[in-house]
Amino acid sequence: MDLLTALHAATDEFGRRLALADDDDWTRGTPCSGWDVHYLAAHVVGGNRFAISILGGMTASAAIEEVMSTSQLGDDPLAAWEDTSVAQLDAFHAAAVFERRVDHPLGEITGREFLEFRVFDITVHAWDLARSIGADDQLDADLVDAVLGIVDRGPAGMGFGIAPLGEADDTASPQARLLDLTGRR
Incomplete structure (x- = not known):
């Protein structure tokens, strides 16, 4: 699966589950220590907004x-998700994004490397949301x-201090291995 297809798939996985969240779900805990569903969704939507901004040339700070x-x-978490997801997909589909350098909190990286981070983050959080x-x-x-290929190529914990179990x-199944590598069961 190429990276843009993976971003579409990750976006679908998260969005499908977010659409299932009801009013009682927003305060439920998640596998991410100290995060509830509202915070998790805000993190992923914020990541979309961040991606749109830095792919548009903004500095990370x-x-x-x-x-x-x-x-x-x-007031409408699903609409916020859908709007930012479409804009993020459009930004990653822009010409030459793979080779272009972008400013990231971890330092200057390629658009391809940043796309890998986003695919990783959205996929893992789709599982978190489902659970x-x-x-x-x-x-x-x-x-x-x-x-799994992204994790194999990337820094330990994808640079975010995630410790494998x-x-x-x-x-183990590929999904069980991925969850283990991201500190999840």
Whole structure:
């Protein structure tokens, strides 16, 4: 699966589950320590906004400031998700995004590397969201394989301090291995 297809698949996985969230779900805890469903959704929508900004040429610090000054979900979390997802997909489809350098909190990286971060983040959080709201947590198998490839190429914990559990062996399913690598069960 190529990276743009993976971004579309990750976007579908998260969006499908977010559409299932009801009023009682927003305060449920998630596998992300200290985060509830509202915070998790705001994190992913904020990540979309951040991506749109830095792919548009903004510095990471300016993009973070812009994102932090905005209510991520507003009155309609699903609409915020859908609007920012479409804009993020459009930004990544722009010409020469793979080779272009972008400013990121981890330093200057290529658009391709940034796309890998976004695919990773949205995919893993789709699973988190599913677990939190009691939805189907089985991720698309091709997407899982793509994200495993990203994790293999990327820095440990994808640069975000995520510690693998080290419990999944070679006989575990690809999804179980991915979850283990991201500190999840």
